Amino acid sequence: xxxxxxxxxxxAFGLTIASDFHLPxxxxxxxxxxxxxxxxxxxxxxxxxETYDQTNxxxxxxxxxxxxxxxxxAIYKIESGREITVSPIGDTSEEQIKLYLLGTCxxxxxxxxxxxxxxxxxxxxxxxxxxxVGESGSGKSTLxxxxxxxxxxxxxxxxxxxxxxxxxxxxVIPSYPYQKLWQESLKQFGLMSNNYQxxxxxxxxFSVPVNQHFNEHNIPLGGIFHLSKNDQAEVEVIPIQTLECxxxxxxxxxxxxMIERLGLTNWHFEFSATLIxxxxxxxxxxxxxxxxxxxxxxxxxxxxxxxxxxxxxxxR
Numbered sequence: 456x457x458x459x460x461x462x463x464x465x466x467a468f469g470l471t472i473a474s475d476f477h478l479p480x481x482x483x484x485x486x487x488x489x490x491x492x493x494x495x496x497x498x499x500x501x502x503x504x505e506t507y508d509q510t511n512x513x514x515x516x517x518x519x520x521x522x523x524x525x526x527x528x529a530i531y532k533i534e535s536g537r538e539i540t541v542s543p544i545g546d547t548s549e550e551q552i553k554l555y556l557l558g559t560c561x562x563x564x565x566x567x568x569x570x571x572x573x574x575x576x577x578x579x580x581x582x583x584x585x586x587x588v589g590e591s592g593s594g595k596s597t598l599x600x601x602x603x604x605x606x607x608x609x610x611x612x613x614x615x616x617x618x619x620x621x622x623x624x625x626x627v628i629p630s631y632p633y634q635k636l637w638q639e640s641l642k643q644f645g646l647m648s649n650n651y652q653x654x655x656x657x658x659x660x661f662s663v664p665v666n667q668h669f670n671e672h673n674i675p676l677g678g679i680f681h682l683s684k685n686d687q688a689e690v691e692v693i694p695i696q697t698l699e700c701x702x703x704x705x706x707x708x709x710x711x712x713m714i715e716r717l718g719l720t721n722w723h724f725e726f727s728a729t730l731i732x733x734x735x736x737x738x739x740x741x742x743x744x745x746x747x748x749x750x751x752x753x754x755x756x757x758x759x760x761x762x763x764x765x766x767x768x769x770x771r
Contacts (some may be wrong), residue, residue, distance in 0.1 A: 462474055462475055462491075462494075462495075463476075463477060463478065463483065464483070464484050464485070464489050464491065465478055465481035465482060465483055465484060466481065466482045466484050467481045467482070467561070467629075467630050467631045468561065468565060468570070468614075468616045468628050468629075468630055469616070469628040469629075469673070470492040470493050470564075471484060471489050471490065471491045471492050471493070472491060472492070472493045472494075472495060473489075473491035473493070473494050473495065474494075474495035475495060475496050475497040475541075476495060476497070476541065476549055476552060476553065476556065477549065478553065478556070478557070480553075480557065480631050480632075480633045480662070481557075481631045482631065482632075482671075492537065493536070493537055493538075493539060493561075493564060494537065494538050494539065495539045495540075495541065495556065495560075496538070496539070496540050496541070497540075497541055497542075497543070498540050498541075498542060499542055500522070500530040500531075500532055500540060500541075500542035501530065501542060503522065503530075503532070504522065504524060504530050504542075507522055513525075514713075516713055516716035516717060517716065517717075517718070518717060518718035519534060519535045519536075519567055519717070519718070520532075520533075520534050520535075521533045521534075521563045521567075521713065521717065523559070525544075525555055526544075527544055527545065527547065528543075528544060528547050528551045528552060528555065529541050529542055529543045529544055529547060529551075529552050529555070530542040530544070531555060531556075531559070531560055533560055533563045533564050533567065534567075535567060536564045536565070536566075536567030536568035537564075539556070539560045539561075539564060541556065554654070557613075557631075558613060558614065559710060561614065562614050562709040562710055563710060563713060563717075565614070565616050565709075566708075566709075566710075566713070566714070566717060566719060567717065569618075569719075569722055569726075570616050570617065570618045570628070571616070571617040571618070571704075571708065571723075571726055571730075572614050572615065572616055572617075572708065572709035572710075573586055573588050573614075573615040573617060573679070573704075573707055573708060573709060574588055574589075574613070574614070574615070574707055574708070574709045575587045575588035575589060575595045575613075575615055575682075575707070576595050576596055576598070576599035576609065576611065576612045576613070576615070576634075577599075577609070577610040577611050577615045577627050577676075578599055578602040578603075578607050578608065578609050578610065579607060579608040579609070579610060579670050579674055580602075580607060580677070580755075580756065580759050581759070581760075582674070582675075583674065583675055583676070583677030583678075583759075584610055584626075584627035584674040584675065584676045584677060585676075585677055585678050585679070585680065585755070585759065586615050586617075586627070586676065586678070586679040586680065587599060587679075587680050587682055588615070588679060588680070588681050588682070588707040589681055589682035589683055589707070590683070593682045593683055593684060594682055594684065594741065594748065595612075595682055596612055596613075596634050596635055596636055596640070597636065597637070597640040597643075597748050598682060598748050598751055598752070599612060599634065600634060600636060600640060600644060600663075600748070601644075601748035601749055601751070601752045602752055603665060603668045604644055605752060606668075607668070608668050608669065608670040609632075609634070609665055609668055609669055609670070610627050610628075610629045610630070610669075610670050610674060611627070611628075611629060611630035611631075612630070612633065612634045612635060613630075613635065614630060614709050615627060615709075616628040616630065617676060617730070619726075619729065620673070620675075623729070623733075624675050624733075625675065625676040625729075625730050625733055625734060626673045626674065626675055626676060627673065627674050627675075627676050628673055629669070629670060629671050629672065629673070629674075631669075632664060632665050632666045632668075632669035633662055633663065633664055633665065634662075634663045634665055635654060635660055635661070635662060635663070636660070636661055636663050637659055637660050637661075638659040638660070638661065639659075641661065641663075643746050643748070646663075648661055651663050676730075676733075676734055677734060677735070677759065678734050678735040678736065678737065678758075678759070679707075679734065679735075679736050679737070680692075680737045680738075680739050680755060681695070681703065681707065681736070681737070681738050681739065682739045682741065682751075683738070683739070683740055683741070684740070684741045684742065684743040685740060685742070685743065686742065686743060686744070687740060687742055688742055689742065690739065690740070690741050690742070690747050690750050690751055690754060691739070691740045691741075692737055692738070692739050692751075692754045692755070692758060693737065693738050693740075694735070694736065694737055694738075695736035695737060695738050697731060699736075700727070700731045700736050701724070701727055701728075701731070703736065704723075704727045704730065704731070705723065705727070708723065735758075737758060739751060739754075739755075
């Protein structure tokens with residue numbers, strides 16, 4: 456029996472994580488009998504960074520290895536999907552360090568473990584997970600919050616972990632019960648920003664716990680919705696054609712620019728090809744001039760229910 460006394464032990468993305476850093480957003484698990492899948496350790500990486508930093512770049516990436524530096528915060532190393540090492544710079548706070556631990560570090564670790572990390576939120580509708588992806592600022596978390604307001608559950612915010620189950624069903628693995636919402640979104644949902652902790656260095660973005668609406672189980676993936684905005688007047692939801700889905704999945708993978716350097720191009724293509732044949736893809740375009748989250752919820756629900764009834768008819 457192995458006992459881990461020195462580190463806090465957590466769970467997220469189906470992984471047991473032992474960490475030198477306090478991560479209160481994650482679910483705490485007993486360290487007794489908990490053999491970690493991922494270790495997060497504090498160590499000095501300055502010498503290693505100087506060894507690889509020949510061009511003053513912000514990162515050095517090769518197969519099963521990622522080293523990156525955030526000026527004024529820390530140097531991070533992710534290796535083989537199992538080891539994450541953090542070397543703080545100066546007197547940086549753990550809040551700053553944690554932003555990249557819970558984002559880029561875990562996202563890269565998932566890729567190294569051959570789990571697809573998409574950039575967005577995932578909610579549960581009628582027993583299926585639906586991913587909401589898109590560029591930063593497109594309204595992914597706000598749309599997920601609108602679903603929560605209607606009583607639906609959330610699986611993740613920011614990084615969506617997708618894997619295939621033993622029967623080749625694409626499945627979303629839950630992360631942890633927190634959302635990141637802008638102050639304007641909180642206002643639209645009647646929430647007071649002074650009830651939540653602002654995210655470090657982003658004074659108008661807040662960390663919002665969603666424990667009562669968090670689903671802790673792996674859920675089959677039913678579809679992906681890509682959210683964008685422009686100057687048109689109305690919300691539009693349209694299917695994405697099959698050939699468009701390959702670049703769509705590539706560019707909506709979390710930290711997609713690392714795929715090739717990590718030696719994962721073939722894996723990503725094969726994963727995408729299998730996924731494309733199993734789920735539906737839609738593009739949502741919303742006007743940037745007004746709040747449309749509630750309208751989009753209605754349209755997504757209509758699409759999901761229409762597809763469900765169509766599949767039932769086909770199976771009869």
